[in-house]
Amino acid sequence: NLQSPGQIMLYLKRSGRYFPMYERILKEEGVPDDLKYVSVAESALFMARSAKDAVGLWQFIAPTAKSVGLQVDEMVDERRHPEKSTRAACTYLRNGYQSNGSWTNAVAGYNMGHENFDDNIRFQGSKNYYDLYLNEETSRYVLRIAVIKHLMEHAHEYGIIVPVGDRYNPDPTKxxxxxxxxxxxxxxxxxxxxxxxxxxxxxxxxxxxxxxxxxxxxxxxxx
Structure with a gap:
């Protein structure tokens, strides 16, 4: 938020490392480009582990990761693989979209789990995210992503300046x-x-x- 401009600056710096790859993969997978901001909300573009053992840039718990084809065991954890986890996130988001016909619902399901979100749809008799009574985190989740997107794309309007040259770049690799x-x-x-x-x-x-x-x-x- 605007009370923590340093956090927005960090998002912008890290975006230079990951957004080019996100944009390429989301386009290939048929997922809206704006959903790259889900990763910012989930992990702050950091290879994080949460208190609930969600891991990586897209914060998968192990059962969900395995359900979308990632290998998670004592030797390998593909939740920590930037490209594979991004494709897995696309699969999970696309599953939510195909189930409920809305990318907004897909994002809400990403936060609380598609099964839990589907259960709320059935019980409450509505597929409109904005009409559903959900837990506090999921109720704010879509707006949180929209705010992150706005602040990152319009940071200069709020006096938050990160020159392109100061952003972390993907390292040349083979x-x-x-x-x-x-x-x-x-x-x-x-x-x-x-x-x-x-x-x-x-x-x-x-x-x-x-x-x-x-x-x-x-x-x-x-x-």
């Missing part, structure tokens, strides 16, 4: 396909001209010192 398990990630990194530290920082979804064999296809490890 992707290495891995089809076999990696038992020693430090040695693998060295063999590929990198370091263990760099691999871990660029791939926060890798939780341990190695990688299991992919369940299908190949891992794409960023260097």
């Amino acid at each position: 992707s290495v396909k891995v089809t076999e398990p990696i038992t020693d990630l430090a040695q693998w990194a060295k063999a590929n001209g990198s370091t263990y530290k760099d691999v871990k920082l660029r791939n926060p979804w890798i939780l341990k010192r190695g990688l299991p064999a992919p369940k299908s296809g190949a891992w794409a490890v960023t260097l």
Whole structure:
């Protein structure tokens, strides 16, 4: 909010790292561009873990993450994979839209869970988000996202200036396909001209010192 301009400045700085990727994927997935602000509301564009064990830029709990195709186990947590979690968020939002015919409802369902939102629709006999009696957080959630969008897009009107050059940029990277398990990630990194530290920082979804064999296809490890 405007009482915390530093928070808006931080959103703007972090957006330089993630928004180009969000915009590309949301367009490919047929999800409105404005819904990139859901991630800002959820995680402040930070690889966060909530008190309820929601994880990552899009704040999935483990059962929901698995339901939209993300791998979550002791070795790998794809909730922490920026691109895969973004596609998963698109799937979850699109499921809500297809169920209830409204992106507003899809966003509300993202916050409280589609099953809970659908239960409220059935019980209250309305599909209009603005007519539904919901928990306090979900009742404010859509407006919160709209406010975040407005403040980020019009920050200069409120004296919040973050030059484009001061925003965090995506680092230049390359992707290495891995089809076999990696038992020693430090040695693998060295063999590929990198370091263990760099691999871990660029791939926060890798939780341990190695990688299991992919369940299908190949891992794409960023260097």
